[in-house]
Amino acid sequence: MTSRETLAAHGGALLDTATGGVVPAIHPSTTYARDASYALHAGFEYARDDNPTFRPPEELLARLEGGADARLFASGMAAATAAISALVAPGERLVTSRAMYHGLRTWIREHCIRFGVDHVAVDATDLDALRAAVRGGKTSLVWIETPANPTWDVVDIAGAAAIAEEASAHLAVDSTVATPVHTQPIALGADLVMHAATKALNGHSDVLAGALVTAREDERWAAIRRARHLAGAVPGPFEAWLLHRGMRTLFVRMERASRTAATLAHWLEGRAGVARVLYPGLASHPGHAVAARQMKDGYGAMLSVLVEGDATEALRVASKLEVFVRATSLGGVESLVEHRATVEGAGSLAPPNLLRLSIGLESEADLREDLDRALARGSR
Ligand SMILES: *Cc1c(COP(=O)(O)O)cnc(C)c1O
Secondary structure (H helix, E strand, C coil), rough: CCCCHHHHCCCCCCCCCCCCCCCCCCCCCCCCCEEECCEECCCCCEEECCCCCHHHHHHHHHHHHCCCCCEEEHHHHHHHHHHHHHHHCCEEEEEEEECHHHHHHHHHHHHHHHCEEEEEEEEECHHHHHHHHHHHHCCEEEEEEEEEEECCCCCCHHHHHHHHHHHCEEEEEEECHHHHCCCCCCHCCCCEEECCCCCCCCCCCCCCCCEEECCCCCCCHHHHHHHHHHCCCCHHHHHHHHHHHHHHHHHHHHHHHHHHHHHHHHHCCCCCCEEEEEEECCCCCCCHHHHHHCCCCCCCEEEEEEEEECCHHHHHHHCCCCEECCCCCCCCCCEEEHHHHHHHHHCCCCCEEEEEEECCCCCCHHHHHHHHHHHHHHCC
């Protein structure tokens, strides 16, 4: 069997059968002609339903995740909200992990109030708490994120899948941070995998896109496909093409960034000025044992540093960084630093002294020196 690295490098298949091109074509057409007998040429009808430019990244992602099928969306949020609104009806229960991407947590809260969905948020690292929440109502969907923003809580996917299955609920995993390089949720029992493809899948901070991957082609997947077809939250063809190009270097980018992240996390732990380092690869992280079981070839490129002091000190450290860019988002080739409490605002669950680091592809020595200089109290 071809390895996933080779699949990614080839973009799924060496490609354009019409021309022999080693990269696929971009199809900007919004509409497709019918022949005299009113048949479509290749099944494509209209760009909101589907676009041939979507198929290479969708097929590649489905294969990297070990899924049956995948669909692109206009953003990670468009993918997540399409899945949740298609799979959870008013009166049914949606169980989510408490630690998760801030924007999605906000949408879920507002959506569930408006549409009468029984939403329960639990600490999903505690499987007993998760089981009690799932059993406590008519649960149709369990939504987890692992490792989860911004503390990188690790949820036991196989454990969560068993709990969901017992209740005939679907398990969806936001695997944006892990990427298919480090975790394959479907192999661990998940029904659905979501990616903010904006992040590491594309990897170059120049595409907004999302994706869903299904373990099997069932009624629930048909409902999600119908949701995309009717609501139309699809990316443009150029974005889909760029995403596919970015995915071809996914393995080499993630391996390098994860290695640097692990080295920096170990170095930061115990350094003066640092109260705590949160990284699933550290033995001190509460989720390390589960991460060691379910993640492979590293623990990802995201870590958080709790500086000694308060929000003012965290912002001072961020202000001194010169190699790290002060910006939101993650998964690009450039390293980013973010003070989550500032960005999330009122109601943020992020500790005020937390700085989130997205590790890119710069020299590890340059990143370390930058952090070292910024953390030094004398640089005040
Ligand atoms: C960025 C992100 C999202 C949302 O994706 P967008 O493409 O910005 O809509 C969802 N989940 C996680 C973990 C993310 O990092």
